[in-house]
Amino acid sequence: MNKKYKRILIANRGDSAVRVIRACKEMGIETVSVYSKCDKGSFHARLADYSVCIGDVQCKDSYLNAYNILTAATNYKVDAIHPGIGYFAENADFSELCKHCDIDYIGPGSSNISLMGNKAKAKKVAKECDIPVIGDDSVEINNYEECLQYAGKIGYPIILKAVNGGGGKGIRLVYREEELLQAVEQCLKEAEKVFGSGSILVESYISHAKHIEVQVLADQYGNVIHLGDRECTIQRKNQKLIEESRCTTLSEETRNRMYQGAIDLCRHIGYVGVGTIEYLLKDDKSFYFMEMNTRLQVEHTITEMITGIDLVKEQIRVAQGEPLKLMQEEIMFQGYAIQCRILAEYYNGAFIPDYGKISRYDMPGGFGVRVDSSYEVNNIVTTYYDSLLCKICCHDKDKVQAVNKMLRCLEEMQLEGVLTNKEILISILNNPRFLTGDYTTTFLDTLKNYKKD
Structure with missing residues (x-):
């Protein structure tokens, strides 16, 4: 049944929160922003109709404190939370x-998040849909001995990935066996610390490839575009x-196969x-499923x-129970667009946050x-949060x-006070x-x- 949200809490900070608040305002929906003590007076906190402090500067005490966020959502009687x-x-x-x-989560259901958030399970789903995957197995590795045995089976170089990872974290590239022990220990430790799960996925490493992604939109009635x-x-x-x-070097045949697979x-x-x-996407135009992100992306x-x-x-409309108003044949692609991420960081043999x-x-x-x-x-600009300052897009x-x-x-662009x-x-x-x-x-x-030293 369709419903209309009157008030939404945005469980995030920075430009991500600003983006959602602006959309809500244009839809006539009230907004509640949350902020840490460090973000008091920040733009996303001032932009919302209501704002509430949810904890100290550390993410675990504020933006990752589910109890505090849900308490705020309940107190402000919101209809939904946008993450x-x-x-x-x-x-x-x-x-x-x-x-x-009894608060809507603006995103897919928990079963979809769990299924596709696990890289090993996601690969199995892709195979069921006849989407090419790297290797024949989707095996979760939990220790060095298992990894050593599997790496010997598929050959080096290999890439280790936190099974529940994302954002470029929990990844290690291994070119030879003598590098494996340290890489496994580091990857397992990071996976446990950042994602709360000490399992990793091992795959053959494709060294020369392009990274292509397909944006999808689906409603509760089986419509997908x-x-x-x-x-x-x-x-x-x-x-x-x-x-x-869109990608300027992708053939229409490969592009359409990627679209259909998605x-x-x-x-x-x-x-x-x-x-x-x-x-x-490899040089020979073959492509392989990597993962699915069950969320809005930068x-x-x-x-x-x-x-x-x-x-x-x-x-938001889909979360409210509305069917898609757009059909695939109505989607038109006009021109080309590019986004650059402006980060507070400098280069000194490596990329170092500022x-x-x-x-x-x-x-x-x-x-x-x-x-x-x-x-x-x-x-x-603090050390507590992501180094992203802004996103510049040109069309x-x-x-x-x-x-x-x-x-x-x-x-x-003129930005002073931090290096970019x-x-x-x-x-x-x-x-x-x-x-x-x-x-x-x-x-x-x-x-x-x-180039690194």
């Missing part, structure tokens, strides 16, 4: 807790740095909400730019430019024009290989000025 991007955005237990409190693809190949430390929509998977598991199916903005569809609003007080914060603008941020002059008729626009925006990755982004965009699409996930290591 934003990160924190509780892919947390099945939190989804269930919302249900027990895709909203095109994004290329997220430019990465550092397994975390995305530049995103593009839709088939969603129908197979009865998925509801927004989500992203991620693939690795790079959703460029999909919005080429389709004209507000994904957050659609996410922190401090922002003394100048001038963002670019103009036709076809979008900036998502929550920082302002005199804000403090134009083709890649060359959009990249030129992005270069103009990066030059126009601006110069690295400019170096990438000026590289001829970037314009032609001739790069893989190892591309950043090939840039002479930023």
Whole structure:
């Protein structure tokens, strides 16, 4: 049965919370923001109709404190909680807790989150949908001996991944057996610390590949559509740095197979909400399922730019029980869009987060430019939270024009008080290989000025 939300709590911070608050306001929905003691007076806290402090500066005491968030939600009598991007955005237990409190969780059901949040189980689901996967097995490894035996079976190099991981964390690359013990110990430890599960997935490592993902949207009535693809190949430390929509080197035949696989998977598991199916694409145009993100992603903005569809609003409408109002044949892709993540970090043989007080914060603008941020002059960038300062997106008729626009925006941006990755982004965009699409996930290591010692 359809319902209309009157008040939503956003269980997040920063530009993620700002993004959701703005969508809610445009839909006539009241908002409740939560903030830590460190974020008092922050933009996302001021933008909402109501705001409440939920704990100390550490994430575990505030943005990952389910009890405090649900207490605030109950006190403010909200109809639903939107988890934003990160924190509780892919947390099945939190989804269930919302249900027990008679509060809607704006996202897929806990069963879908649990199923697709486990990389080993997700691979099995992909195989059931005839989507290619890396290797024949989807085995969870819990100790060094098991890993040693399996690595001997599939051969080196291999990649270790936290089974319940994400965001580039809990990943180790192993080229030879003598590196394995330390890598397994580190990966298991990080998996347990960050994701609460000490299991890892072992796969053959594909060294030269592109990272392609497909955006999907599904309602409670079995309707599923895709909203095109994004290329997220430019990465550092397994975390995305530049995103593009759509990929300029993808053949229509391969693209359509990826789209169909994503839709088939969603129908197979009865998925509801927004989500992203991620693939690795090899030079020979073969591709493999990587994982599914059962949430809104940082790079959703460029999909919005080429389709004209507000994904957050659609996410809320689907959660309210509304059927999709769009059919696949109505989705049109206009031009090309690119997103650059502006991070508070500097390079010194490695990418190192920076922190401090922002003394100048001038963002670019103009036709076809979008900036998502929550920082302002005199804000403090702390070590407690993610180093993302803002996302700059540019849209134009083709890649060359959009990249030129992005270069103009990066030059126009003036940010002082903390160091940023601006110069690295400019170096990438000026590289001829970037314009032609001739790069893989190892591309950043090939840039002479930023190659590791």
